[in-house]
Amino acid sequence: MVLFSVLTMIVAIALFSLRISAINFNRIAIIVLIYSGFLAYNTIYTDLVGSGIGVFSGLFQITAITQSIDVFICLIGALVLLLGENSTIGTGTSLKDGVTVKQSSMIGKYLPVLAEYPLIVLFSVLGMSSLISSSDLVSMFLSIELQSFAVYILATIYRDSESATAAGLKYFLLGSLSSAFILLGSSLIYGFTGLTSFEGLYMLCSTTTSNHAIEISVLLIVVGLLFKVSAAPFHNWAPDVYDGVPTMVMSWLVTMPKISLLVFILEFQGFTQLSNWSSWTYLLLISSLLSLMIGTIGGLSQYRIKRLLAYSTISHVGFLLLALAINSEESIESFLFYLIQYSLTNVNVFFILIAFGYLLHSRGLAPYSPVQFINQLKGQFQMNPLLGISLAICLFSMAGIPPLVGFFGKQMVLYSAVHNGNFFLALVAILTSVVSAAYYLRVIKVIHFDPYTVTDTNVVNKETVTTSSSLVIATLTLLLIFFIFNPTPLLNSAHLITLSLFYW
Amino acid sequence: MNLSMVLFLIGILGFILNRKNIILMLISIEIMLLAVTLLIILSSFSFDDILGQTYGIYVIAIAGAESAIGLGILVAYYRLRGSIAIKS
Numbered sequence: 113m114v115l116f117s118v119l120t121m122i123v124a125i126a127l128f129s130l131r132i133s134a135i136n137f138n139r140i141a142i143i144v145l146i147y148s149g150f151l152a153y154n155t156i157y158t159d160l161v162g163s164g165i166g167v168f169s170g171l172f173q174i175t176a177i178t179q180s181i182d183v184f185i186c187l188i189g190a191l192v193l194l195l196g197e198n199s200t201i202g203t204g205t206s207l208k209d210g211v212t213v214k215q216s217s218m219i220g221k222y223l224p225v226l227a228e229y230p231l232i233v234l235f236s237v238l239g240m241s242s243l244i245s246s247s248d249l250v251s252m253f254l255s256i257e258l259q260s261f262a263v264y265i266l267a268t269i270y271r272d273s274e275s276a277t278a279a280g281l282k283y284f285l286l287g288s289l290s291s292a293f294i295l296l297g298s299s300l301i302y303g304f305t306g307l308t309s310f311e312g313l314y315m316l317c318s319t320t321t322s323n324h325a326i327e328i329s330v331l332l333i334v335v336g337l338l339f340k341v342s343a344a345p346f347h348n349w350a351p352d353v354y355d356g357v358p359t360m361v362m363s364w365l366v367t368m369p370k371i372s373l374l375v376f377i378l379e380f381q382g383f384t385q386l387s388n389w390s391s392w393t394y395l396l397l398i399s400s401l402l403s404l405m406i407g408t409i410g411g412l413s414q415y416r417i418k419r420l421l422a423y424s425t426i427s428h429v430g431f432l433l434l435a436l437a438i439n440s441e442e443s444i445e446s447f448l449f450y451l452i453q454y455s456l457t458n459v460n461v462f463f464i465l466i467a468f469g470y471l472l473h474s475r476g477l478a479p480y481s482p483v484q485f486i487n488q489l490k491g492q493f494q495m496n497p498l499l500g501i502s503l504a505i506c507l508f509s510m511a512g513i514p515p516l517v518g519f520f521g522k523q524m525v526l527y528s529a530v531h532n533g534n535f536f537l538a539l540v541a542i543l544t545s546v547v548s549a550a551y552y553l554r555v556i557k558v559i560h561f562d563p564y565t566v567t568d569t570n571v572v573n574k575e576t577v578t579t580s581s582s583l584v585i586a587t588l589t590l591l592l593i594f595f596i597f598n599p600t601p602l603l604n605s606a607h608l609i610t611l612s613l614f615y616w
Numbered sequence: 617m618n619l620s621m622v623l624f625l626i627g628i629l630g631f632i633l634n635r636k637n638i639i640l641m642l643i644s645i646e647i648m649l650l651a652v653t654l655l656i657i658l659s660s661f662s663f664d665d666i667l668g669q670t671y672g673i674y675v676i677a678i679a680g681a682e683s684a685i686g687l688g689i690l691v692a693y694y695r696l697r698g699s700i701a702i703k704s
Binding site for chain 2: 249250253254257261264265268271272274277278280281284285288289291292295296299300302303306308
């Protein structure tokens, strides 16, 4: 479905981009994503799918977990597209020509809507959904490249912005370095064994006792993947890139590739990690320890809000990798739950930031990313109490304050870590999450308690947040709060997916 | 195999040690990808296996697309900055 719509949209954008406005393309892409999520949901028959169905002569394997994550990716993708739409619409004026319209009214410049944006996003979703179901080295590499090419283009899609192109160039160079590592690992596996399918690799690994050649090549692949999810020793690009790109693109960069790559690491681990090989676990544990520490310590000194969010992403990746490294049933369950709640919270934070920027942009700020510094949010609680409270709730949830959903994610990860005997890492995780609460609290303090300084009183700010954006913010925030009253659907589905992974 | 490993190492070293311009970094990435292609094709030749050769063709195509995207981003960057030098 995604593939067909990608093809249609290529033709449609080439031919009709003058008649169909870019916002309509965006909405079509949202509908496409929701529909393909529905189709993926329709194919979850656990009895039938069972241990997995190979399609395209075994290049891809459909299991219950790939289908469920596919549904999730499509829904989150639709949300992020909606976010992009909300960050670009001007007030009441129609953007007919799409690409070239720049508004220079008295209110300020708006971000132009690009007709190519939803197309590239659909390419990226195509790469993600084929990545999580790939079961062959060739299809793995091709889907990783499809996804990351789309993301490189997305990072530089606003090519008038200097920071965005610089960030995109950096992202491209380091991302292609990491894909060269992935490719080297997969070609070494092929060179040593002559196998490319994961099934064959699994059989080979379970029969031989210890094979350093295969181990090293698998580790090379994992290093490349960790590079792409910006885990700690390989995280240096993340704050620069995320700070440079526009906010709506950053929301895509932070949430989406991480979901697919982490789920792929989970499946790849299932194929190649065996009990007598410990290098996988050590690599993931070291990376998780470093990401936890660097993510929290680096975030403390940031005054730009997007760098702060980038560091908080690194520390959350640390939690996710901790859950992955333990690799027991409950830790995988906590991994899935943490992934879901983290992406929802993150999308909500970006919605709120875009809404703040939308309300704030009358002050002549940079059009590409309206809210750049934490100080710009000073005293916004007096102006928009509900938005302030929602942002506070999201940040509390990321910090892991008890009644919110983030607490349960962290608690499940820590519980499984302690249960497995990783006391040191659990202790480090607790300490770092306390330290990271400090910088979340600083943002909350700036919003709520700092005095609001009116610099220019002549601009009467009469704009309101768009309906769809406020609807999404309200829904996600209430989801974060009221999760505690009805936790069973999310927890049970995570549990069932995990069980389908372990017992088929 | 040794030849392609040496080529890959040359690519990595060129990527890391280079402090002058971005074109060299793109070329180093190309060298890495082509070294891997050489490795794949050599091993598929010694296995007498068709799969590796198809994989090699895929990798060549991907490398072409990658350098095209990289040059596109580079041109956009050059238009705005006026230079492609990496400042310290």
